[in-house]
Amino acid sequence: MKRKRVVVLGATGSIGDSTLKVAHDIPERMEIVGLAANSNAEKLAAAANITRPKAICLVDERKIDLLRTRLKYEPKIFAGQNGLREIARLEDVDMVLIAIVGTAGLHPALDAIESGKDLAVASKEILVMAGEVVTAAARKRGVKILPVDSEHNAIFQCLDGRASEVRRIILTASGGPFRETPANRLGDVTVEEALKHPTWNMGPKITIDSATLFNKGLEMIEAHWLFGVEMKRVEVVIHPQSIVHSMVEFADGSMLAQMSYSNMCFPIQYAVTWPDRVPNTLPPLDFSTLSKLEFFPPRYEDFPALNLARRAGETGGTLPAVMNAANEVAVAAFLNGRLRFPQIWLTVAQVMDRHRTVAHPDLDAILAADQWARAEATAAIGKK
Numbered sequence: 001m002k003r004k005r006v007v008v009l010g011a012t013g014s015i016g017d018s019t020l021k022v023a024h025d026i027p028e029r030m031e032i033v034g035l036a037a038n039s040n041a042e043k044l045a046a047a048a049n050i051t052r053p054k055a056i057c058l059v060d061e062r063k064i065d066l067l068r069t070r071l072k073y074e075p076k077i078f079a080g081q082n083g084l085r086e087i088a089r090l091e092d093v094d095m096v097l098i099a100i101v102g103t104a105g106l107h108p109a110l111d112a113i114e115s116g117k118d119l120a121v122a123s124k125e126i127l128v129m130a131g132e133v134v135t136a137a138a139r140k141r142g143v144k145i146l147p148v149d150s151e152h153n154a155i156f157q158c159l160d161g162r163a164s165e166v167r168r169i170i171l172t173a174s175g176g177p178f179r180e181t182p183a184n185r186l187g188d189v190t191v192e193e194a195l196k197h198p199t200w201n202m203g204p205k206i207t208i209d210s211a212t213l214f215n216k217g218l219e220m221i222e223a224h225w226l227f228g229v230e231m232k233r234v235e236v237v238i239h240p241q242s243i244v245h246s247m248v249e250f251a252d253g254s255m256l257a258q259m260s261y262s263n264m265c266f267p268i269q270y271a272v273t274w275p276d277r278v279p280n281t282l283p284p285l286d287f288s289t290l291s292k293l294e295f296f297p298p299r300y301e302d303f304p305a306l307n308l309a310r311r312a313g314e315t316g317g318t319l320p321a322v323m324n325a326a327n328e329v330a331v332a333a334f335l336n337g338r339l340r341f342p343q344i345w346l347t348v349a350q351v352m353d354r355h356r357t358v359a360h361p362d363l364d365a366i367l368a369a370d371q372w373a374r375a376e377a378t379a380a381i382g383k384k
């Protein structure tokens with residue numbers, strides 16, 4: 001069995017932490033050969049000092065000196081946006097794991113594909129904004145895109161290569177911290193309340209997306225591209241315990257589900273070791289303490305993100321990129337106290353309504369739509 005040589009982009013974040021734990025847990029199967037972060041020089045140096053990759057990258061060039069002073073060995077150091085693209089093309093690498101929050105991972109993802117590396121994707125934004133471009137590039141170059149997002153990793157496990165026999169893909173959602181909050185109270189929820197996810201410990205952007213259900217909306221579009229399944233076959237069910245990570249219903253009516261505790265090390269490990277399964281130190285499910293698994297339909301009217309995402313995914317073209325960019329701007333404004341919670345989806349809907357969708361866009365058209373949506377959302381928020 002081969003040891004995978006992995007570059008991790010977004011190494012200082014929540015997924016980055018879990019990826020380093022997996023590498024520590026299965027050293028015979030996984031070797032970290034590159035680590036990249038945006039500006040957290042101390043944390044990047046600390047991680048590098050432990051895992052000793054041959055290359056590291058810090059996008060924020062002002063912190064390179066600080067990074068050097070903290071390193072206890074001499075890896076190759078890349079800096080800036082170009083550095084991120086260079087480390088994605090590093091030689092003698094099997095897989096690039098993209099865990100950069102937002103859209104900054106798109107170019108490095110394409111670089112990794114073009115230079116023949118498999119991609120492990122946590123950054124759902126990449127597939128939402130440029131699913132057609134990224135999956136076509138991977139097909140052309142003959143590389144794999146392996147899902148790290150727990151839901152898509154679950155579907156990947158259930159499908160086991162049989163995408164043509166699928167009747168429905170059912171994404172599970174915890175429902176977030178406001179699953180039971182009455183609609184008339186959503187206007188008063190605070191940033192602190194929104195950041196308290198009931199079952200997962202994640203970075204701030206995805207945690208807010210889980211509270212609005214935009215996270216699940218993004219995942220619907222991600223599933224459509226990853227598995228080549230039409231949007232109308234991708235459904236969502238609320239499952240507060242986050243034990244069933246998603247399900248697939250096949251043509252014969254049989255349904256397969258994947259279960260584990262909510263710990264991102266499970267999907268990260270499977271993305272790295274696929275198609276093999278190898279032992280680890282992760283806790284197995286204990287059914288003597290799991291008293292119930294519940295499933296409910298989502299509250300579509302109170303959480304419009306799901307219908308906005310369905311509309312974006314079904315329309316396709318540049319609309320998913322616009323939804324994603326407007327959401328990023330709105331989430332940042334909510335975190336800064338400049339928007340109320342429901343104004344996140346109101347802003348996104350407003351920007352989507354104003355967009356003139358371009359069908360089958362190339363990368364330039366996608367990036368132009370992304371920029372347009374950011375400017376529109378910023379202007380809309382300024383007026384609120």
Ligand code: NDP
Nearest residue numbers: 010012013014015037038039040100101104122123202203
């Ligand atoms: P975090 O906010 O915890 O970490 C983000 C990481 O991205 C950090 O390493 C950060 O570096 C880096 N980064 C941010 N901006 C840039 C940039 N412009 N260029 C290069 N690096 C950058 O996020 P998460 O780990 O929670 O999420 C990462 C991605 O994974 C997101 O797309 C999210 O949707 C997805 N995901 C996360 C899950 C989770 O459990 N956390 C589950 C499933 C998917 P620095 O620290 O230096 O700022």
